[in-house]
Amino acid sequence: MVHLATIPKDSDISKPLVDGLQGVQLEQPSEDEITTSVYGSRFAGEDLPKHEMPEKEMPKEVAYKMIKDELSLDGNPMLNLASFVTTYMEDEVEKLMAESLAKNFIDYEEYPQTAELQNRCVSMIGRMFNIPTHDEAEPAMGTSCIGSSEAIMLGTLAMKKRWQNKRKAAGKPYDKPNIVMNSAVQVCWEKAARYFEVEEKYVYCTPDRYVIDPEEAVKLIDENTIGICAIVGTTYTGEYEDVKAINDLLVEKDIDCPIHVDAASGGFVAPFVNPDLVWDFRLEKVISINVSGHKYGLVYPGVGWVVWRAPEYLPKELVFNINYLGADQASFTLNFSKGASQVIAQYYQMIRLGKHGYKAIMMNLTRTADYLATCLTQLGFIIMSKGKGNGLPLVAFRLDPKKKVKYDEFAVAHQLRERGWVVPAYTMAPHCEKLKLMRVVVREDFSKARCDSLLQDIELALETLGKMSQEKLDEHSHHVKKNTHLGKKSNTHGHYKNEKHSLQGKHDKSHPIC
Numbered sequence: 001m002v003h004l005a006t007i008p009k010d011s012d013i014s015k016p017l018v019d020g021l022q023g024v025q026l027e028q029p030s031e032d033e034i035t036t037s038v039y040g041s042r043f044a045g046e047d048l049p050k051h052e053m054p055e056k057e058m059p060k061e062v063a064y065k066m067i068k069d070e071l072s073l074d075g076n077p078m079l080n081l082a083s084f085v086t087t088y089m090e091d092e093v094e095k096l097m098a099e100s101l102a103k104n105f106i107d108y109e110e111y112p113q114t115a116e117l118q119n120r121c122v123s124m125i126g127r128m129f130n131i132p133t134h135d136e137a138e139p140a141m142g143t144s145c146i147g148s149s150e151a152i153m154l155g156t157l158a159m160k161k162r163w164q165n166k167r168k169a170a171g172k173p174y175d176k177p178n179i180v181m182n183s184a185v186q187v188c189w190e191k192a193a194r195y196f197e198v199e200e201k202y203v204y205c206t207p208d209r210y211v212i213d214p215e216e217a218v219k220l221i222d223e224n225t226i227g228i229c230a231i232v233g234t235t236y237t238g239e240y241e242d243v244k245a246i247n248d249l250l251v252e253k254d255i256d257c258p259i260h261v262d263a264a265s266g267g268f269v270a271p272f273v274n275p276d277l278v279w280d281f282r283l284e285k286v287i288s289i290n291v292s293g294h295k296y297g298l299v300y301p302g303v304g305w306v307v308w309r310a311p312e313y314l315p316k317e318l319v320f321n322i323n324y325l326g327a328d329q330a331s332f333t334l335n336f337s338k339g340a341s342q343v344i345a346q347y348y349q350m351i352r353l354g355k356h357g358y359k360a361i362m363m364n365l366t367r368t369a370d371y372l373a374t375c376l377t378q379l380g381f382i383i384m385s386k387g388k389g390n391g392l393p394l395v396a397f398r399l400d401p402k403k404k405v406k407y408d409e410f411a412v413a414h415q416l417r418e419r420g421w422v423v424p425a426y427t428m429a430p431h432c433e434k435l436k437l438m439r440v441v442v443r444e445d446f447s448k449a450r451c452d453s454l455l456q457d458i459e460l461a462l463e464t465l466g467k468m469s470q471e472k473l474d475e476h477s478h479h480v481k482k483n484t485h486l487g488k489k490s491n492t493h494g495h496y497k498n499e500k501h502s503l504q505g506k507h508d509k510s511h512p513i514c
Helices: 060-071 091-099 112-128 148-169 187-195 214-219 243-252 341-378 409-417 448-466 470-483 503-507
Strands: 141-145 178-182 199-203 225-231 259-262 286-292 304-308 320-324 327-331 381-383 394-399 425-427 436-441
Touching (some): 112 304, 141 148, 148 187, 148 225, 148 304, 214 243, 341 394
Parallel strands (some): 178 199, 178 225
Antiparallel strands (some): 141 304, 381 394
């Protein structure tokens, strides 16, 4: 996801950082000053360019150090337990990625072997999802993407076009498509529906159900439904939605409606931890699946994948045959030029680890998540996620309302932030948004030793908050909102504030980091 950035007006740029600073006269560094130290140069005594490109160049060592110093204010990715995105890869694959930074993946003529590595990845992922490969079946297909957001856009577009073609052939209206999904979907599903003019039909969560209800989902289907989105690993609680139950209801009722499975997070987990769970192409109504390589596929951001069951589910008119830089190629993508490094890294991980390696890692993560959940229960939290491999290796938890503590989950999250941990607190999906919860994503580099360090800090946070009076807690909450990153000026352009078309605008839905 890329954020819209506001371009400041000239009057905003000229404002002093602190009132009264206009009267402070600082001696300007000499233009000709030569020094062996970056911090003795004139650049260390000047503002870094923020709005206008500078007229002159600066030494590469100075540019590197100035930017590195700016980035030191970012958090430590390894302590960011909010994100599913991979934060560790081996030195060998990092070297491969660095060596491929200059490669434009789309240039198949110049880099044919890189394209071949993508084809191998698509084949391995398709077979991991039990794609039909018997001789009678038409060859399935898939492609790499920037991430699951692009993959979901492509999957939605394919379903819409296929539905439109069928409606046109039958002489029926095709101007009011809709899609059925859980209200706890990641925001990219809202964007796909909005951008491609597809009405959203939501199965809303309840205080004790955070996944789609198969019967409710099927009841929402009408002649304008292009498909159902089912999630294998929800963003909020990591649960696997019952894709098989949806499939069986569609078959039982003889309803011609496809299923797209959003396996962004669970696609590289479920096959290794819970191989008997039937959610993929073993189900006849599942026509396409997306997965993020940069989550539990164990690759740095950003790479995703989408696979279609057969050519009939990817209409030909969406595919462009392009002669680019001397080579004919079929393209179905929202993006065009992109780096080759992430695709190469995905292939490295798949042949380096193999099925046994992926299983060993995912089982370790699952055990660590179960251990964390057990310890949090002992500390008095209520666990909202599923354990023992029945969901993603994460722990979603909340304070027990029976204990009637004076603080909430957001206060606990801030206390942990003071120790460097990023453990998000957020409200649940629409219709149960009064529920507050926290979430820890257990990634490859989250060892049991680090888990114990987190537990110690959670215990300390609860002890610290428990000793505060209500007045002190209110003061603490006000301080957090006013003086931390939570209280900083919004990056949202004023023109786009207070929109009412999204779930966040309508229901104040929060979107957990993915």
